[in-house]
Amino acid sequence: MAAYPWLARRYREGFDERRGLYGDLSFLSGRRPLWVHAVSVGEVQSALPLLRRARRAVGDTPLLLSTVTPTGRRMGLRLLDGVVDGQVYYPWDVPWIVNRALDALDPLLYAAVETEIWPGLLTALKRRSIPAFLVNGRLSEGSFRRMSHWPSFWRKAYGLFEAVFVRADDDMERFLRLGVAPDRLHLVGDFKIDALLDRHDRADLSDLRRELAGEGPLFIAGSTHEGEEEVVVEAFRLLRQTVPRARLVVVPRHPERARAVRALCGKDFSSFLMSQRGAGWDILVVDQVGVLFDLYGLASGAFVGGSLVARGGQNLLEPACWALPVAHGPHMEDFAVAARDLARFGVARTVIDPVQLARFWRDCLDGNLAEEASAGSKGYFAVRGGAASRAWTQMEPYLSQNRR
Structure with missing residues (x-):
């Protein structure tokens, strides 16, 4: 590692694992795992419902999660305690590293989340x-345009999967335009919706409700960007x-902006940062993450912010899963598909x-809305x-077929 200082800086955490060198694999106990790869935080969240579904089905077969980023690994530790049996960093897609990793892990089945296509490992x-x-396969218009310059390469790469479980109609159409074989494509929906519903079902609001108790109705301005808070306050x-x-709670997309956002509230309202809140507040500005x-x-x-300014919008599904009217x-x-569909459903x-x-x-506050x-x-x-x-129903038979 000393010979490659740039590698040492970028990949210091998990450097051996990224080279297919694993320390303690005792959680496998000689058994072959089901391996799910999720590059970072968002993909780990997408993988959550699949891993929970697999956990119920596979008995004592180990579940292995790999990530690329340290934040993804930490998210896995937080969300998947008791679900996965172990975590590793993903091996670099170099033949001798890939082979060493597969010799050590010897999975029964491998599932990559969303856009993770590594031809060396797949081969x-x-x-x-x-x-x-x-799983949760997606293909944006920008990615499609880039891939269209080398269609034969990408058709071959996607052909290494037994199946591609696609998130939405638009993604399916782009995969087909790229030339991916239709019999490999299955439109099953967005795993992140399942993840949100799971998170909703497990949420405990009792402490937060007690901390923010008050007489008036509460409104949330979530994931706001610079240029939007003035509109929200007005x-x-x-x-x-x-x-x-x-009462109003403003949650800036970047918490470090919280003090500047509070300054916009002026003297007409009693405003506080959430970490320093007092009694009788009108506006609360959140300076924390994860709430x-x-x-x-x-x-x-x-x-939901990022939408009055040209930032592409933020996640509408989070408030929608609470059956909340959303602007x-x-x-x-x-989030064009979600915005269109939620509008059609009156949300x-x-x-x-x-x-x-x-x-x-x-x-x-009107009962009808x-x-x-x-x-x-x-x-x-x-x-x-x-x-x-829906995806697991098609994946599960391969486990028994591949045991040896």
Whole structure:
């Protein structure tokens, strides 16, 4: 490692494992694992429902999770304690490293999450007759355009999977345009929806509800970006003219901006940072990470940021899974499918200025809108949920076929 200082800096954590050198593999106890690879935090979250489903089905077969980033590994430790039997860093896609890793791990089955395509490993798995799957497969328009310059390479790479379980209609259409064989593609839905529902079912809001107790209705502005908080605060000012006991929680996308956001609240409101909150607050600005999802569970209505400014939008599904009416701005390019579908189900609405946002929040207190959003949320998740189970149903037979 000393001979390659740039490698030492970037891959200091897990350096041996990245070269296929594993220390303690006693959790395998001589058994062949089911190996799921999730590069970082988002992919680990996507893998969660599949791993939970597999855990119920495989008995004492070990479940192995690999990641590339340290943050992904830490997320795995936090979310998957008691679900996976062990974690390793993913081996570099170099033939002698790949072979050393496979000699040590010898998986029954391999599943990569979303976009993780490493031809060296996939080729070695195929050579060893170990079935490989791509789960929650996605292909953005930008990636499709880049891949279209070398279509034969990518068709061959995707052909190394037994099956590609695709997230959405748009992804399926791009895979087909790239030339991936239709019989390898299966449209099952988005694993992240299952992950959100699982997280919702396991959430305990009792402490947070007690900490934020108050008389008026609570509204959340989540994942806001610079240029949006002024709109949010003005909308709240308008809302208070007719709902004087309303309260607002603002959650900046980047917590380090919290003090600057609080300064925008002015002297008309009693405002605090969440870490320093006092009694009788009107506006609370969150300066912590990891609390937004649960906060949605306490609210009467939400606004999701990154959408009034051209940032592509943030995750609408988090408030929607709490059956919450959700507003967003016109810039939802990164979540276009969710925005379109949630609007059809009566859960989400587009706003463009403080007046429209204030009116939306006021309407959230009307029983009709609340009931429409609740019914729409249940309908949406009933249709869109279950992706992990649908994929697992097709993967499970390969486990028994591949035991030796």
